[in-house]
Amino acid sequence: MPANLPPQYLEAERNFRAAKSAPEKIAALEEMLAVMPKHKGTDHLRAELRARIAKLSESMGKKLATQRASLIIEKEGAAQVVVTGPTNTGKSQLVACMTKASPAVAEYPFTTHSATPGMMEFENIQVQLVDTPPLTEEPEWWLVNAIRRADGLLLVVDLGNDPVAQAEFVIALLARKRIALGKALSQEEAMNVKKTVVAANKTDLDPGGQSLRALRERYADLPVVAISARDRSGLEDLRYEIYRFLDIIRVYTKTPGSKPDFSNPIILPEGSTVENAAAAVHKDFAARLKYARVWGSGKHDGMMVKRDHVLQDGDVIELHA
Numbered sequence: 001m002p003a004n005l006p007p008q009y010l011e012a013e014r015n016f017r018a019a020k021s022a023p024e025k026i027a028a029l030e031e032m033l034a035v036m037p038k039h040k041g042t043d044h045l046r047a048e049l050r051a052r053i054a055k056l057s058e059s060m061g062k063k064l065a066t067q068r069a070s071l072i073i074e075k076e077g078a079a080q081v082v083v084t085g086p087t088n089t090g091k092s093q094l095v096a097c098m099t100k101a102s103p104a105v106a107e108y109p110f111t112t113h114s115a116t117p118g119m120m121e122f123e124n125i126q127v128q129l130v131d132t133p134p135l136t137e138e139p140e141w142w143l144v145n146a147i148r149r150a151d152g153l154l155l156v157v158d159l160g161n162d163p164v165a166q167a168e169f170v171i172a173l174l175a176r177k178r179i180a181l182g183k184a185l186s187q188e189e190a191m192n193v194k195k196t197v198v199a200a201n202k203t204d205l206d207p208g209g210q211s212l213r214a215l216r217e218r219y220a221d222l223p224v225v226a227i228s229a230r231d232r233s234g235l236e237d238l239r240y241e242i243y244r245f246l247d248i249i250r251v252y253t254k255t256p257g258s259k260p261d262f263s264n265p266i267i268l269p270e271g272s273t274v275e276n277a278a279a280a281v282h283k284d285f286a287a288r289l290k291y292a293r294v295w296g297s298g299k300h301d302g303m304m305v306k307r308d309h310v311l312q313d314g315d316v317i318e319l320h321a
């Protein structure tokens with residue numbers, strides 16, 4: 001066994017030994033993989049872990065495979081954002097008013113026992129918000145897994161209940177799982193950095209704004225949006241901030257001589273090229289691509305560009321194979 005495995009690895013390994021079901025075992029092995037430093041000295045161990053995951057997956061049988069799949073939330077739309085935070089901060093209420101999903105909202109803690117996805121609209125794109133159970137000292141394996149797989153996080157804190165302490169709690173907890181909320185909070189290189197927007201909920205309980213100010217001061221590197229899920233205030237700002245933080249661009253395709261369809265953008269990560277856009281249209285298309293014409297990009301309209309041309313939000317492209 002290679003030396004210098006982080007303590008998180010040993011913790012995941014303990015989880016593995018304690019795991020009773022195959023899905024739980026796989027999650028622990030995946031966590032071991034995720035937290036392991038990646039270099040030559042760990043090549044062998046990583047290959048071994050992958051082999052064990054493959055073997056377990058095979059042996060799992062249909063019932064468990066279905067159970068495992070049911071705990072993995074299928075991504076939909078431009079991005080998957082997991083809504084997280086301590087109990088009773090208003091996560092479920094927020095997801096309910098930003099999407100068409102209706103997760104359970106209640107006065108008492110721990111109402112959400114499983115994950116509920118819903119689609120949030122922002123202009124012409126859809127972002128998937130996933131309501132989840134509150135984070136507790138010992139979160140269930142599938143919840144950590146869901147956070148690790150998400151494209152971004154929405155951390156909901158309660159302005160009426162020491163939001164800085166709540167955020168600290170979540171940050172420390174996730175750090176133990178090698179997950180950091182934003183680059184500035186990543187203590188080590190090997191951490192899985194999640195783009196995060198903080199929703200400072202229940203502005204009605206912080207009329208003087210002291211809690212909000214404290215939160216903004218403490219987390220100057222994260223976007224903090226003041227909202228009230230109950231009064232439905234600040235929600236437009238929050239939608240925009242989530243969209244902005246995802247670092248995605250919208251590109252529209254057209255065929256020669258016709259107008260583009262602006263209702264149906266191709267969603268790509270910022271910095272994507274014409275080639276990436278072609279691949280998003282069809283897998284084989286990228287290989288056959290000869291050139292493209294681009295409108296937007298601050299260039300001449302309809303300019304011919306090569307496959308490595310970097311696209312910008314709102315560009316219209318005509319792909320020629």
Ligand SMILES: Nc1nc2c(ncn2[C@@H]2O[C@H](COP(=O)(O)OP(=O)(O)O)[C@@H](O)[C@H]2O)c(=O)[nH]1
Pocket residue numbers: 086087088089090091092093094104105106107108109110111112134201202203204205227228229230231
């Ligand atoms: N005062 C106030 N209460 C809120 C607000 N948003 C949610 N709540 C209440 O907070 C409690 C917990 O909400 P819930 O969505 O179940 O929290 P979760 O545990 O984070 O999912 C419920 O009683 C909500 O009505 C808000 O903006 N202001």
Ligand SMILES: [Mg+2]
Pocket residue numbers: 091092093103104105111112132133134
């Ligand atoms: Mg809830």
